[in-house]
Amino acid sequence: MRRKEEDNFQMIxxxxxxxxxxxxxxxxSVGFIFINTAISVFAADTTQNIPGVCAEFNxxxxxxxxxxxxxVFLVDxxxxxxxxxxxxxxxxxxxxxxxxxGSMTTFMKNASYNQLLLSxxxxxxxxxxxxxxxxxxxxxxxxLSKEVLNAFDDQLNYNNYDSNNDGYIDxxxxxxxxxxxxxxxxxxxxxxDTAYSxxxxxxxxxxxxxxxxxxxxxxxKQKNMA
Numbered sequence: 001m002r003r004k005e006e007d008n009f010q011m012i013x014x015x016x017x018x019x020x021x022x023x024x025x026x027x028x029s030v031g032f033i034f035i036n037t038a039i040s041v042f043a044a045d046t047t048q049n050i051p052g053v054c055a056e057f058n059x060x061x062x063x064x065x066x067x068x069x070x071x072v073f074l075v076d077x078x079x080x081x082x083x084x085x086x087x088x089x090x091x092x093x094x095x096x097x098x099x100x101x102g103s104m105t106t107f108m109k110n111a112s113y114n115q116l117l118l119s120x121x122x123x124x125x126x127x128x129x130x131x132x133x134x135x136x137x138x139x140x141x142x143x144l145s146k147e148v149l150n151a152f153d154d155q156l157n158y159n160n161y162d163s164n165n166d167g168y169i170d171x172x173x174x175x176x177x178x179x180x181x182x183x184x185x186x187x188x189x190x191x192x193d194t195a196y197s198x199x200x201x202x203x204x205x206x207x208x209x210x211x212x213x214x215x216x217x218x219x220x221k222q223k224n225m226a
Contacts, residue, residue, distance in 0.1 A: 060168040060204045065115040068170050072122045076177035079130040087213045089122040135182045139192045158199040173207035185210040
């Protein structure tokens with residue numbers, strides 16, 4: 001009983017510390033949670049989807065084993081910006097993708113029995129229009145996503161985010177400023193402009209994240225519980 005209580009306490013501390021991270025994990029793990037004990041038969045140096053219901057439903061979804069790399073874009077709008085005390089791109093990248101205990105990379109590595117090795121980069125972007133411009137579109141998620149992906153096309157080679165060479169970006173995330181009902185945290189699938197591509201690869205699975213990149217939101221509760 002004592003061990004179980006300690007495990008629960010550590011999990012609560014982890015959840016309180018990493019609100020932004022957890023929301024990304026919940027979205028990224030939609031296809032991952034169906035992994036079963038047969039995972040040990042796969043080698044981590046082969047990036048692929050484990051056969052099963054998720055792979056059959058979306059064969060071009062985020063790979064569930066191997067080395068997977070994803071970009072995370074923190075997006076604000078022309079009329080609403082992240083405040084000056086927002087964590088930097090380097091700080092957020094460290095929280096998400098370092099090898100330290102509690103990072104998303106370490107969490108996914110441990111949960112997959114060392115089969116999924118996640119890495120990535122973090123970028124800030126200010127959209128060209130107010131949030132209402134995208135919200136009024138029939139598919140505002142894709143409209144904003146295309147703008148962001150296009151904006152970084154000269155800076156990034158999106159082929160580097162197609163780990164299994166299936167012609168689709170493994171995953172990317174948009175973390176949206178503020179509190180908008182429209183930009184609720186979710187995993188999304190690209191279904192409107194299916195001809196769209198960048199650097200010859202297409203988007204498929206991506207994340208809309210509504211957690212905010214501020215130290216008081218991500219760390220204060222954990223300090224209070226220490």
